[in-house]
Amino acid sequence: MEEKWADLLKEWLPYGGGKPIPTPLRNHQMIRDHLAGAGPHYLRTDEALQKMFADVQNDPKKIREIESDAWEDFLDMTMSQALLWASENIDPAKTPSEVVLTEPYLMGSHASGTGAWVSGPEDIAPKEYFWGYNRMTTIRGLFAAGDGVGGSAHKFSSGSYTEGRLAGKAAVAYVHDNPPPPTLDGDRVEAIKNELFAPLEVYEQSRPAVTRGDVNPNALSPKQSLLRLQKIMDEYVAGQGSGYITNGPTLKRGLELLELLKHELPRMAARDLHDLLRVWEVWDRYYCAEAHARHMLFREETRWPGYYYRGDFPKLDEANWKCFTTSRYDAAKGEWTLTKRPFIQLIP
Numbered sequence: 001m002e003e004k005w006a007d008l009l010k011e012w013l014p015y016g017g018g019k020p021i022p023t024p025l026r027n028h029q030m031i032r033d034h035l036a037g038a039g040p041h042y043l044r045t046d047e048a049l050q051k052m053f054a055d056v057q058n059d060p061k062k063i064r065e066i067e068s069d070a071w072e073d074f075l076d077m078t079m080s081q082a083l084l085w086a087s088e089n090i091d092p093a094k095t096p097s098e099v100v101l102t103e104p105y106l107m108g109s110h111a112s113g114t115g116a117w118v119s120g121p122e123d124i125a126p127k128e129y130f131w132g133y134n135r136m137t138t139i140r141g142l143f144a145a146g147d148g149v150g151g152s153a154h155k156f157s158s159g160s161y162t163e164g165r166l167a168g169k170a171a172v173a174y175v176h177d178n179p180p181p182p183t184l185d186g187d188r189v190e191a192i193k194n195e196l197f198a199p200l201e202v203y204e205q206s207r208p209a210v211t212r213g214d215v216n217p218n219a220l221s222p223k224q225s226l227l228r229l230q231k232i233m234d235e236y237v238a239g240q241g242s243g244y245i246t247n248g249p250t251l252k253r254g255l256e257l258l259e260l261l262k263h264e265l266p267r268m269a270a271r272d273l274h275d276l277l278r279v280w281e282v283w284d285r286y287y288c289a290e291a292h293a294r295h296m297l298f299r300e301e302t303r304w305p306g307y308y309y310r311g312d313f314p315k316l317d318e319a320n321w322k323c324f325t326t327s328r329y330d331a332a333k334g335e336w337t338l339t340k341r342p343f344i345q346l347i348p
Contacts, residue, residue, distance in 0.1 A: 001041065005029040012305060012316060027101060027306025031244065041099045045070075045092035053093075067093065076157045101240060114292070115150030117326050117341075118143075121166075126344050133174050135167035141174060141182075143167040199279045203269035219269035222278035225261070229286060232257045237293045238308035247312040251297040258290050291327055291336075298338045299325055 002021060008029055009016030016025060030041055049070060056062040074082050074092070085092055119136045120129040135143050145167040146160030155163060175181070206219040214221055233239055236254025238246040246254075265283060270276040301317035302310045324341040 001029055001033050001038075002026070005032055008032060015316075024304045024306035029306075030099065031101070031306060035243075042096035043099050044096050046094055046096050049093040079157065101244070114295075116144040116148050117324075118149050124346060126346075128342065128344060134170040135163065136170060136174065141171075141178075143171045143174075196280070197276070198266075199268050199270035199276055202267060203271050203275075206269055216269065218267070220264065220267050222268055222270070222275055222282050225265060225268055225282045226278075226285065228261055229258075229282065229289060232261065233289050233293075237289070237296065244307070245309045245311050246296065247310060248297060248300075251293055254293055255290070255297070258286070258293065262286060262290075287329075291329075294327060294336055294338060295325055298327075 009021065009025060012025055012028075015022055021029075033039065033041070049066065052066050053063050056066070070092070071082070081097070084090075085097065090097060116137045119125070119131045119133055121134050122130055131138075133143070135145055135149065137144055145163040146155060149163065202219055206216055209218040210216045230239075232254055234241045236242075236246065236250050236257065238244045265286065268279045268282065270279050296308065296310070299321055300310065300313045301321045302308075302314050303316060303321060323343050325338060326341050327336055327338045329336050
């Protein structure tokens with residue numbers, strides 16, 4: 001497939017000339033192949049592993065070592081893929097795996113380099129990217145790692161673990177350097193606790209209105225809320241159902257629908273602690289989704305073909321958009337501010 005659609009890469013130079021081909025551009029080729037009526041597309045783990053087995057003359061002990069290393073690599077790269085293989089009774093050494101793209105989502109380690117704006121390491125970060133503690137966000141004392149941090153591809157599980165250690169050590173240094181520990185406002189803590197457990201109260205108060213099973217005209221379940229959020233993102237924010245394409249007016253309409261959803265999410269009801277966890281996962285996904293949509297609207301170009309396309313700005317615009325875009329949300333005012341940050345080349 002890469003050879004079949006090699007000419008597509010010429011439209012995205014200099015990145016299209018990279019070896020190996022960057023992930024979004026491989027996705028771009030696969031999407032074009034799918035639109036041309038081809039597919040499905042497969043990851044040929046079976047061919048790769050069988051070749052490795054043959055190279056060791058099918059020695060049972062060495063085969064087990066290869067399989068062990070392969071599964072470690074799979075789990076390191078994408079644990080969900082290993083779970084999918086198990087659920088579909090797939091042995092990657094014998095059966096190819098279908099490659100299917102998904103809905104828009106945020107990953108610091110891959111899509112769009114998305115994540116919190118954090119301080120870089122002192123030894124290589126320019127002054128614009130460093131403000132005292134490795135992996136500290138712009139909020140003093142708040143650290144992030146892994147998929148919470150952008151700007152670095154191929155972290156995967158082991159890389160995120162390593163970054164977590166870096167952030168943890170920096171956080172300990174911050175605590176030692178900034179005594180005494182902060183004082184807590186008891187009333188504020190109590191208010192937070194009340195807010196966190198409010199969905200349990202919503203459920204208890206709305207139970208009399210339940211007509212059958214989970215049908216409740218006065219409350220939303222976490223699953224209902226998540227499905228509604230996913231539908232908005234899929235249809236308006238370049239999801240699989242829309243061919244990963246969107247534009248300015250479509251994004252604005254999506255943001256209107258997200259705002260409507262936001263006003264209804266306080267009606268989510270939790271039957272138990274598991275549901276309570278799901279409620280706050282939905283809230284977390286909501287804010288990630290809104291940030292994602294606002295950044296896509298702000299960046300007027302298509303920088304990540306294969307992840308999403310701006311139909312009204314279908315080309316790469318290095319002159320105006322070879323930069324980072326950062327956002328800040330003012331919870332008190334309910335307002336977002338988006339700005340550009342200069343891209344500084346660290347590696348020649």
